[in-house]
Amino acid sequence: GEGRGREADRGWPSPFVMRPRIALNLKGVEYEFLEEKLGVKSDLLLRSNPVHKKIPVLLHAGRPVCESLIIVQYIDDAWPSSGPSILPSDPYDCATARFWAAYLDEKWFPAMSGIARAQGEEAKKAALDQVVEGLSLLEDAFGKISKGKPFFGGDTVGFLDIALGCFLGWLRVTEKMNGMKLLDEAKVPGLAKWAERFCAHDAVKGVMPETEKLAEFAKLIMAKFKAAAPPPQ
Amino acid sequence: MDGVKLHGVWASPFSTRVIWALKLKGIPFDYVEEDLSNKSASLLRYNPVHKKIPVLVHGGRPVCESMVIVEYLEEAWPQFPLLPSDPHERAVARFWVKFIEDKSLNVWIAGRSAGEEQEKPMRDSSEMLAILEEHGPNKGKKFFGGDSINIVDIAFGGVAYWMRVIEEVSGGKMFDAAKLPRLNAWMANFESSPVIAKNLPDRGKLRDYFVPVRAKILSSSTSK
Numbered sequence: 474g475e476g477r478g479r480e481a482d483r484g485w486p487s488p489f490v491m492r493p494r495i496a497l498n499l500k501g502v503e504y505e506f507l508e509e510k511l512g513v514k515s516d517l518l519l520r521s522n523p524v525h526k527k528i529p530v531l532l533h534a535g536r537p538v539c540e541s542l543i544i545v546q547y548i549d550d551a552w553p554s555s556g557p558s559i560l561p562s563d564p565y566d567c568a569t570a571r572f573w574a575a576y577l578d579e580k581w582f583p584a585m586s587g588i589a590r591a592q593g594e595e596a597k598k599a600a601l602d603q604v605v606e607g608l609s610l611l612e613d614a615f616g617k618i619s620k621g622k623p624f625f626g627g628d629t630v631g632f633l634d635i636a637l638g639c640f641l642g643w644l645r646v647t648e649k650m651n652g653m654k655l656l657d658e659a660k661v662p663g664l665a666k667w668a669e670r671f672c673a674h675d676a677v678k679g680v681m682p683e684t685e686k687l688a689e690f691a692k693l694i695m696a697k698f699k700a701a702a703p704p705p706q
Numbered sequence: 707m708d709g710v711k712l713h714g715v716w717a718s719p720f721s722t723r724v725i726w727a728l729k730l731k732g733i734p735f736d737y738v739e740e741d742l743s744n745k746s747a748s749l750l751r752y753n754p755v756h757k758k759i760p761v762l763v764h765g766g767r768p769v770c771e772s773m774v775i776v777e778y779l780e781e782a783w784p785q786f787p788l789l790p791s792d793p794h795e796r797a798v799a800r801f802w803v804k805f806i807e808d809k810s811l812n813v814w815i816a817g818r819s820a821g822e823e824q825e826k827p828m829r830d831s832s833e834m835l836a837i838l839e840e841h842g843p844n845k846g847k848k849f850f851g852g853d854s855i856n857i858v859d860i861a862f863g864g865v866a867y868w869m870r871v872i873e874e875v876s877g878g879k880m881f882d883a884a885k886l887p888r889l890n891a892w893m894a895n896f897e898s899s900p901v902i903a904k905n906l907p908d909r910g911k912l913r914d915y916f917v918p919v920r921a922k923i924l925s926s927s928t929s930k
Contacts, residue, residue: 524805524841538797540804550793564781568769575771576755610755 486690488582488639489541490529491680495635496548498676500556542574545635557629566618567632570625573614574636581607582640585647589695604647604655611637612661619663623670630674638671645684646691710735711763713749715742716907717915719864720772721760726860727776729901731786772864773803776857788857798843802850803861809834810865816880817872817916818923824878831869831880838862839886848895855899863896871912875920 497504509515514526521530521537531538531547538547549559561567584603591597618625618633625633641656648655658665672681712728712735714721728735740749740759752761752768762769762778769778780788789796812830819827843850843858850858866889869880883890896902 524837533794536794538794538801540801543797543800543804546800547793547797550796564778565764565767565769567781568774568778571774571777572769572771575774 485682486642486687487528488643491639492541492635493529493531493544493548494680495630495639495676496545496559498680499559499630500548500552502548502552502555541639542578542632542636545632549632557626558631559626559635560632561626569614569618570631570633570636573611573618573633576607576610577636577640581611585640585643588647588651589691590698601651601653608655608661608664612664615663615667619667624667630671630676634667634671638668638677641668641672642682642684642687643691646688649684649688650691708765711738712736713738713740713746713752713761713763714759715740717912718759719868720758722905722907723772723860723864724760724762724775724779725905726855726863726902727779727788729905730788730855731779731783733779733783773807773857773861776860780857788851788855788860790851790856799851799856799858802838802843802858805837806834806858806861806865809837813865813869813872813880816878817876817920820876820924824876828878828880832882835881835886835889839888842888845888849892855896855902859892859896862892863902866893867897867906868912871909871916874913875916 522539529541531544538544584600587600591600622628624630656665656668753770760772762775769775789799812827816824816827844852849855
């Protein structure tokens, strides 16, 4: 019925699945959470996302919306008078948020997920350096965009908070597995404090995976990856 | 201080997309041709993260990334809407823009590679076209935007026109017109539509531009 969404979700570990959930929570929209079985794609998923066959997919009034950040924008468009605005109202601020979200998805997150897959110490260090450099850029961006307020979105969690915040679980796992601090209060103080506020937010706490659980999941994936990879020459 | 300035390169599909959006909306602008081998101090200041064109500067503030710029223009200048007003239709349009952006990387890779290395990006480009042919929005209509050009047409226009130049320059085939009747018709509609037709870089000039660019890339990658 009106004001309800449905979401096909296989992955509590997936940062991309987290994004629409946070947005729905911000808007106070009730939704049904459909857990896809790992390794098996349901008919509903295949029908709803025939192009990519991936989650997350939001179903609203029977119509599918795909791609995590597009879903977040859709939620903002479809429930304009519920809760805060997720996208900034100023077109320039909007463009800034979109620019950084694109940077995160196209450059920063691939670098971070590349760390675990990196072959050899040099490649690993290169990937880590990219992540660290990215965090420094984001620290700078946070200062400029938040203008002293608690979030990228100002007083409330917004588009860029969601776009970056969903990666915090994996960032912590990366820190754990590499024995290093990435969200270092000494180096990126603004982001470090922002991360605490974000994770404590009502719209986020219920959907942010526990680092321990995520680390276990990561080990599972790594084992599978190594088993599937060709033996070293 | 509310002037609009576009930093671009005439041969770039990315800055051409922005020109299309500006012209369709009738937004007056100044144009700065950048030399990519000698990037201007302003470009580096405006886009420190990527150091790339296009950059749109509005009232002194820079906006980067071609499709981010197009969304910005859409929000700041409502005339000649490039996005539908219905939330679901907007989401569908954005989905296809993202699809085109992500998959068209293969077209540019194909342009920069040869022989065996070129095979996969060519195949992936053809797959992208097959999916657009079948699933692209507003099938049966003139444009992806329906009766008029929208953001999806602008996104794909940048790819389709340059794809044929890349095919000529690199000797590969990605666009099989016989298998893609819908896209074939779309190309004719798009490229002949009034604003677009007047803002398409000359094919011959583009070919002459990309031949040495490709040669340089290929020679530097083999001399490793």
